[in-house]
Amino acid sequence: MNEKNEELKRKIKKTLDRDRYQHTLGVAYTAACLAMRYNADMEDAITAGLLHDCAKCIPTDEKYRLCNKYGIELSEFEKENPALIHAKLGSYLAKSKYGIKDPDILEAIRTHTTGEPGMSLMQKIIFTADFIEPRRDQAQNLTEIRNLAFTDIDKAVGKILFDTLNYLGKKKDSPIDPATRLTYEYYSKEQQ
Ligand code: DGI
Ligand code: FE
Ligand code: FE
Numbered sequence: 644m645n646e647k648n649e650e651l652k653r654k655i656k657k658t659l660d661r662d663r664y665q666h667t668l669g670v671a672y673t674a675a676c677l678a679m680r681y682n683a684d685m686e687d688a689i690t691a692g693l694l695h696d697c698a699k700c701i702p703t704d705e706k707y708r709l710c711n712k713y714g715i716e717l718s719e720f721e722k723e724n725p726a727l728i729h730a731k732l733g734s735y736l737a738k739s740k741y742g743i744k745d746p747d748i749l750e751a752i753r754t755h756t757t758g759e760p761g762m763s764l765m766q767k768i769i770f771t772a773d774f775i776e777p778r779r780d781q782a783q784n785l786t787e788i789r790n791l792a793f794t795d796i797d798k799a800v801g802k803i804l805f806d807t808l809n810y811l812g813k814k815k816d817s818p819i820d821p822a823t824r825l826t827y828e829y830y831s832k833e834q835q
Pocket of ligand 3: 696773775
Protein backbone atom coordinates (compact mmCIF):
# COMPACT_ATOMS: atom_id res chain seq x y z
CA MET A 644 0.00 0.00 0.00
CA ASN A 645 1.12 3.59 -0.55
CA GLU A 646 2.58 5.87 2.13
CA LYS A 647 -0.76 7.58 2.75
CA ASN A 648 -2.43 4.28 3.50
CA GLU A 649 0.51 3.15 5.65
CA GLU A 650 0.00 6.26 7.73
CA LEU A 651 -3.76 5.62 7.99
CA LYS A 652 -2.99 2.06 9.07
CA ARG A 653 -0.78 3.35 11.91
CA LYS A 654 -3.43 5.86 12.99
CA ILE A 655 -6.35 3.44 12.91
CA LYS A 656 -4.45 0.83 14.93
CA LYS A 657 -4.51 3.16 17.94
CA THR A 658 -8.31 3.48 17.90
CA LEU A 659 -9.27 -0.20 17.51
CA ASP A 660 -8.97 -3.25 19.72
CA ARG A 661 -6.77 -6.11 18.58
CA ASP A 662 -9.49 -8.19 16.91
CA ARG A 663 -11.05 -5.21 15.17
CA TYR A 664 -7.63 -4.16 13.84
CA GLN A 665 -6.97 -7.62 12.41
CA HIS A 666 -10.46 -7.63 10.83
CA THR A 667 -9.77 -4.16 9.41
CA LEU A 668 -6.54 -5.32 7.76
CA GLY A 669 -8.42 -8.31 6.35
CA VAL A 670 -11.06 -6.04 4.84
CA ALA A 671 -8.44 -3.66 3.41
CA TYR A 672 -6.46 -6.44 1.68
CA THR A 673 -9.60 -8.25 0.50
CA ALA A 674 -10.93 -4.95 -0.89
CA ALA A 675 -7.58 -4.53 -2.69
CA CYS A 676 -8.00 -7.97 -4.31
CA LEU A 677 -11.57 -7.17 -5.40
CA ALA A 678 -10.38 -3.83 -6.81
CA MET A 679 -7.75 -5.71 -8.89
CA ARG A 680 -10.43 -8.07 -10.17
CA TYR A 681 -12.96 -5.37 -11.10
CA ASN A 682 -10.60 -2.56 -12.14
CA ALA A 683 -11.40 -0.24 -9.26
CA ASP A 684 -8.73 1.98 -7.71
CA MET A 685 -6.74 -0.32 -5.43
CA GLU A 686 -5.40 2.34 -3.06
CA ASP A 687 -8.88 3.85 -2.66
CA ALA A 688 -10.25 0.40 -1.82
CA ILE A 689 -7.51 0.00 0.81
CA THR A 690 -8.33 3.42 2.28
CA ALA A 691 -12.02 2.55 2.52
CA GLY A 692 -11.20 -0.85 4.01
CA LEU A 693 -8.86 0.63 6.62
CA LEU A 694 -11.46 3.18 7.71
CA HIS A 695 -14.73 1.26 7.32
CA ASP A 696 -14.96 0.39 11.05
CA CYS A 697 -13.09 3.45 12.38
CA ALA A 698 -16.04 4.33 14.66
CA LYS A 699 -16.70 0.76 15.79
CA CYS A 700 -14.80 0.86 19.09
CA ILE A 701 -16.34 4.12 20.34
CA PRO A 702 -18.58 3.42 23.36
CA THR A 703 -22.31 3.57 22.56
CA ASP A 704 -23.14 6.66 24.64
CA GLU A 705 -20.23 8.46 23.01
CA LYS A 706 -21.51 7.45 19.55
CA TYR A 707 -24.87 9.11 20.30
CA ARG A 708 -23.11 12.16 21.74
CA LEU A 709 -20.91 12.60 18.65
CA CYS A 710 -23.83 12.17 16.22
CA ASN A 711 -25.71 14.80 18.16
CA LYS A 712 -22.71 17.13 18.29
CA TYR A 713 -21.95 16.86 14.56
CA GLY A 714 -25.58 16.92 13.41
CA ILE A 715 -25.45 13.40 11.98
CA GLU A 716 -29.06 12.40 11.43
CA LEU A 717 -29.91 8.88 12.51
CA SER A 718 -32.82 6.85 11.18
CA GLU A 719 -35.41 5.56 13.66
CA PHE A 720 -33.82 2.14 13.31
CA GLU A 721 -30.31 3.42 14.04
CA LYS A 722 -31.58 5.30 17.10
CA GLU A 723 -32.83 2.01 18.51
CA ASN A 724 -29.99 -0.20 17.25
CA PRO A 725 -26.65 1.44 18.07
CA ALA A 726 -24.69 -1.41 16.39
CA LEU A 727 -25.48 0.23 13.05
CA ILE A 728 -24.35 3.76 13.92
CA HIS A 729 -20.63 3.13 13.33
CA ALA A 730 -21.15 3.16 9.55
CA LYS A 731 -22.56 6.71 9.32
CA LEU A 732 -20.38 8.07 12.12
CA GLY A 733 -17.34 6.32 10.58
CA SER A 734 -17.97 8.03 7.25
CA TYR A 735 -18.16 11.39 9.00
CA LEU A 736 -14.91 10.76 10.92
CA ALA A 737 -13.16 9.50 7.77
CA LYS A 738 -13.75 12.97 6.33
CA SER A 739 -13.28 15.18 9.38
CA LYS A 740 -10.61 13.30 11.36
CA TYR A 741 -8.74 11.34 8.67
CA GLY A 742 -9.02 13.91 5.86
CA ILE A 743 -10.64 11.69 3.21
CA LYS A 744 -12.32 13.76 0.51
CA ASP A 745 -13.30 11.19 -2.13
CA PRO A 746 -17.11 10.86 -1.91
CA ASP A 747 -17.03 7.29 -3.25
CA ILE A 748 -14.78 6.18 -0.35
CA LEU A 749 -17.00 8.03 2.16
CA GLU A 750 -20.15 6.46 0.70
CA ALA A 751 -18.59 3.00 0.81
CA ILE A 752 -17.93 3.46 4.54
CA ARG A 753 -21.41 4.90 5.17
CA THR A 754 -23.23 1.96 3.54
CA HIS A 755 -20.95 -0.92 4.54
CA THR A 756 -23.32 -2.44 7.11
CA THR A 757 -26.71 -2.47 5.36
CA GLY A 758 -25.77 -1.67 1.78
CA GLU A 759 -28.18 0.41 -0.30
CA PRO A 760 -29.91 -0.06 -3.65
CA GLY A 761 -27.81 0.90 -6.69
CA MET A 762 -24.39 0.84 -5.04
CA SER A 763 -21.22 1.97 -6.82
CA LEU A 764 -18.46 -0.58 -7.44
CA MET A 765 -16.50 0.77 -4.44
CA GLN A 766 -19.55 0.44 -2.17
CA LYS A 767 -20.05 -3.16 -3.32
CA ILE A 768 -16.36 -3.94 -2.82
CA ILE A 769 -16.36 -2.77 0.82
CA PHE A 770 -19.73 -4.35 1.60
CA THR A 771 -18.48 -7.68 0.22
CA ALA A 772 -14.95 -7.51 1.67
CA ASP A 773 -16.42 -6.91 5.14
CA PHE A 774 -18.30 -10.21 4.86
CA ILE A 775 -15.65 -12.43 3.25
CA GLU A 776 -12.31 -11.27 4.71
CA PRO A 777 -10.17 -14.24 5.86
CA ARG A 778 -10.90 -13.94 9.57
CA ARG A 779 -14.67 -14.26 9.11
CA ASP A 780 -15.68 -17.81 9.96
CA GLN A 781 -19.22 -17.70 11.37
CA ALA A 782 -21.45 -17.21 8.36
CA GLN A 783 -22.86 -20.09 6.35
CA ASN A 784 -21.96 -20.45 2.68
CA LEU A 785 -18.69 -18.53 3.05
CA THR A 786 -16.88 -20.70 0.52
CA GLU A 787 -19.59 -20.13 -2.08
CA ILE A 788 -19.83 -16.39 -1.38
CA ARG A 789 -16.03 -15.95 -1.51
CA ASN A 790 -16.04 -17.64 -4.90
CA LEU A 791 -19.00 -15.58 -6.11
CA ALA A 792 -17.32 -12.35 -4.96
CA PHE A 793 -14.62 -12.90 -7.59
CA THR A 794 -16.93 -14.13 -10.34
CA ASP A 795 -20.02 -11.87 -10.04
CA ILE A 796 -19.96 -9.23 -7.31
CA ASP A 797 -23.66 -8.33 -7.75
CA LYS A 798 -24.65 -11.93 -7.10
CA ALA A 799 -22.32 -12.00 -4.10
CA VAL A 800 -24.00 -8.87 -2.67
CA GLY A 801 -27.44 -10.46 -3.18
CA LYS A 802 -26.39 -13.69 -1.50
CA ILE A 803 -24.77 -11.88 1.45
CA LEU A 804 -28.02 -9.95 2.02
CA PHE A 805 -30.14 -13.08 1.66
CA ASP A 806 -28.03 -14.89 4.26
CA THR A 807 -27.93 -11.85 6.57
CA LEU A 808 -31.73 -11.51 6.50
CA ASN A 809 -32.06 -15.22 7.12
CA TYR A 810 -29.59 -15.11 10.01
CA LEU A 811 -31.12 -12.02 11.67
CA GLY A 812 -34.61 -13.45 11.13
CA LYS A 813 -33.73 -16.53 13.13
CA LYS A 814 -31.89 -14.66 15.87
CA LYS A 815 -33.87 -13.38 18.84
CA ASP A 816 -34.00 -9.60 19.38
CA SER A 817 -32.49 -8.82 15.99
CA PRO A 818 -34.95 -6.65 14.10
CA ILE A 819 -34.09 -6.01 10.49
CA ASP A 820 -33.14 -2.55 9.25
CA PRO A 821 -35.49 -1.51 6.41
CA ALA A 822 -32.33 -0.48 4.52
CA THR A 823 -31.04 -4.08 4.59
CA ARG A 824 -34.37 -5.32 3.23
CA LEU A 825 -34.52 -2.69 0.48
CA THR A 826 -30.98 -3.49 -0.60
CA TYR A 827 -31.80 -7.18 -0.69
CA GLU A 828 -34.89 -6.56 -2.85
CA TYR A 829 -32.80 -4.52 -5.28
CA TYR A 830 -29.95 -7.03 -5.59
CA SER A 831 -32.18 -10.10 -5.75
CA LYS A 832 -34.00 -8.53 -8.73
CA GLU A 833 -30.67 -7.61 -10.34
CA GLN A 834 -29.82 -11.26 -10.56
CA GLN A 835 -32.82 -12.36 -12.58
O1 DGI B 1 -18.81 -3.95 11.87
P1 DGI B 1 -18.70 -5.41 11.50
O2 DGI B 1 -18.89 -6.28 12.70
O3 DGI B 1 -17.46 -5.73 10.76
O4 DGI B 1 -19.88 -5.76 10.50
P2 DGI B 1 -21.16 -4.89 10.05
O5 DGI B 1 -20.80 -3.45 9.97
O6 DGI B 1 -21.69 -5.52 8.82
O7 DGI B 1 -22.25 -5.17 11.14
C1 DGI B 1 -22.35 -4.57 12.37
C2 DGI B 1 -23.49 -5.17 13.13
O8 DGI B 1 -24.73 -4.81 12.55
C3 DGI B 1 -23.47 -6.68 13.19
O9 DGI B 1 -23.63 -7.07 14.54
C4 DGI B 1 -24.69 -7.12 12.37
C5 DGI B 1 -25.59 -5.94 12.47
N1 DGI B 1 -26.55 -5.75 11.39
C6 DGI B 1 -26.37 -5.64 10.06
N2 DGI B 1 -27.54 -5.49 9.42
C7 DGI B 1 -28.48 -5.47 10.39
C8 DGI B 1 -27.85 -5.64 11.63
N3 DGI B 1 -28.51 -5.70 12.80
C9 DGI B 1 -29.82 -5.58 12.79
N4 DGI B 1 -30.48 -5.64 13.93
N5 DGI B 1 -30.52 -5.42 11.61
C10 DGI B 1 -29.90 -5.34 10.39
O10 DGI B 1 -30.57 -5.20 9.35
FE1 FE C 1 -18.88 -2.48 10.39
FE1 FE D 1 -16.23 -4.57 9.44
